[in-house]
Amino acid sequence: xxxxxxxxxxxxxxxxxxxxxxxxxxxxxxxxxxxxxxxxxxxxxxxxxxxxxxxxxxxxxxxxxxxxxxxxxxxxxxxxxxxxxxxxxxxxxxxxxxxxxxxxxxxxxxxxxxxxxxxxxxxxxxxxxxxxxxxxxxxxxxxxxxxxxxxxxxxxxxxxxxxxxxxxxxxxxxxxxxxxxxxxxxxxxxxxxxxxxxxxxxxxxxxxxxxxxxxxxxxxxxxxxxxxxxxxxxxxxxxxxxxxxxxxxxxxxxxxxxxxxxxxx
Numbered sequence: 001x002x003x004x005x006x007x008x009x010x011x012x013x014x015x016x017x018x019x020x021x022x023x024x025x026x027x028x029x030x031x032x033x034x035x036x037x038x039x040x041x042x043x044x045x046x047x048x049x050x051x052x053x054x055x056x057x058x059x060x061x062x063x064x065x066x067x068x069x070x071x072x073x074x075x076x077x078x079x080x081x082x083x084x085x086x087x088x089x090x091x092x093x094x095x096x097x098x099x100x101x102x103x104x105x106x107x108x109x110x111x112x113x114x115x116x117x118x119x120x121x122x123x124x125x126x127x128x129x130x131x132x133x134x135x136x137x138x139x140x141x142x143x144x145x146x147x148x149x150x151x152x153x154x155x156x157x158x159x160x161x162x163x164x165x166x167x168x169x170x171x172x173x174x175x176x177x178x179x180x181x182x183x184x185x186x187x188x189x190x191x192x193x194x195x196x197x198x199x200x201x202x203x204x205x206x207x208x209x210x211x212x213x214x215x216x217x218x219x220x221x222x223x224x225x226x227x228x229x230x231x232x233x234x235x236x237x238x239x240x241x242x243x244x245x246x247x248x249x250x251x252x253x254x255x256x257x258x259x260x261x262x263x264x265x
Contacts, residue, residue, distance in 0.1 A: 009121060014114045015098070022057065022095045026115060031123025033089040036116040037067055043078040045106030050074035052103040055113060058096030066094050073106065092117075 013025045026032065037055075045051045056068040069085055100111055122131035 008118050010116070010118045012114050012116050014112060016110075016112050018111060019097070019099045020113075021097050022060075022092075025098075026092055026095065026117060027119075029092070029119045029121075032092040032117050032119035034087060034092070034095060034115050034117045035089050037069075037085045037087055038083070038114040038116070039069070039085075039112065040080065040082040041100070041108040041111040042080045043071075043073050043106060043108055045073055045078040047075070047077045049105040051106035053108060054101040054103075055098075056101065057098045059094060060096035061094045066090060066096065074104065078106065089118075 009029075011027070013027070015025050026034070039055050041053070043051065043053065051073040053071040053073065054068055055071075056065050058064075059066040067085075067087055067090075069083065071081060071083075095115075098113065100108065100113075102108065121128065122133065125131040125133035126135065126137070128134065
């Protein structure tokens with residue numbers, strides 16, 4: 001429910017356990033008090049059996065119990081019970097662990113215990129600045145004024161900055177010279193390689209040009225060749241005279257002379 005810090009807060013806390021820790025049940029709020037305990041359960045028993053049930057809370061501030069209610073079921077049948085017990089605003093600090101205790105023969109089921117409480121949010125005015133009686137825990141006039149000093153203006157810092165700047169400048173220069181040296185060496189290496197490649201290329205072009213201009217094309221071609229084995233066999237190492245060939249040569253010579261003489265007739 002909404003509230004202002006000038007109002008008290010009311011609420012209820014419930015448990016359905018047989019044993020419970022109050023710190024897990026009640027809000028841990030300063031100034032909280034419990035005014036009423038409401039409980040219910042169902043007793044399970046035979047009519048002839050004796051049974052007593054205690055709903056109770058230990059006294060966290062001393063011995064015994066801060067709250068203890070007795071239900072005597074002896075000689076009566078089991079039944080459901082519902083009770084509202086006023087306890088008169090007992091502070092939260094006094095409420096110890098709670099339990100439902102059974103003496104005799106029987107059991108209970110479906111237990112429920114409800115604590116009705118209230119508290120003032122400003123029970124401790126210093127818990128929140130919005131409380132009416134809240135007091136500033138210090139004197140604002142006593143807060144020391146600290147003059148801001150730019151650390152970058154400190155002489156030692158300035159010297160360190162200058163020293164670092166000089167180191168950075170030297171490293172940049174050395175890096176620049178290393179890169180330049182690498183470039184020169186690379187240029188020399190590539191220059192030597194390129195010169196040799198250019199000389200080889202020029203020589204190859206000159207040879208190709210000479211071949212195109214002075215060597216017949218068929219000399220540059222490839223002829224299908226092979227190996228021809230000798231088939232002539234000389235008997236006794238002498239080549240006999242070819243009489244038929246001699247007659248053919250003589251006839252050709254005679255014909256040639258006749259043709260020459262015919263030109264002058």
